[in-house]
Amino acid sequence: MSRPAPCAHAEPTPGARPQDAHRADDGGRPEAPAPSRRRTPWVLVEVDGSAEAHRALVWALREAARREATVVAVSVLADPDGDPLTGLTRVPRRTQEAARDHLEALVLRAVAETGFCGRTRTAVLERSVFEALDAAMHGADLVMVGAGGKRLLRPVIPRQPLRRVARGA
Secondary structure, rough: OOOOOOOOOOOOOOOOOOOOOOOOOOOOOOOOOOOOOOOOOOOEEOOOOOOHHHHHHHHHHHHHHHHEEEEEEEEOOOOOOOOOOOOOOOHHHHHHHHHHHHHHHHHHHHHHHOOOOEEEEEEEOOOHHHHHHHHHHHHOEEEEEEEEEEEEOOOOOOOOOOOOOOOOO
């Protein structure tokens, strides 16, 4: 496999001084850029090794490059078969590590194919976590509760379909 071309918009090296930084009147130090109010977008994609999942990952990488987003490639662990206490058993660490290694190999293959130069992350999720995210994507409310507070993720109200008007009417 060929290596992807180096990124044209790569991060500057630490200690490098920006060439076009505006000088402040207080000693000539560069002004800090104004913080952006917009949060960095994320693109979440499930990768299971199938051809469809590979196409979805390639699309996600290209979309993330367009949006300057971070891609999170997710592998979902299978539920243990025949377990009467579904969700209460722990997946062996070796299985989790094997799933992560396989996922990272698939992501590297897609990155090499697309030449993507942005941020990527990988995660191995339990089936229950992925089902909660999937349900939110299909219209269910999702309440996130943490030490920093509570947030409700509710689907956007769908727009009314546009009516086409015939020309000359």
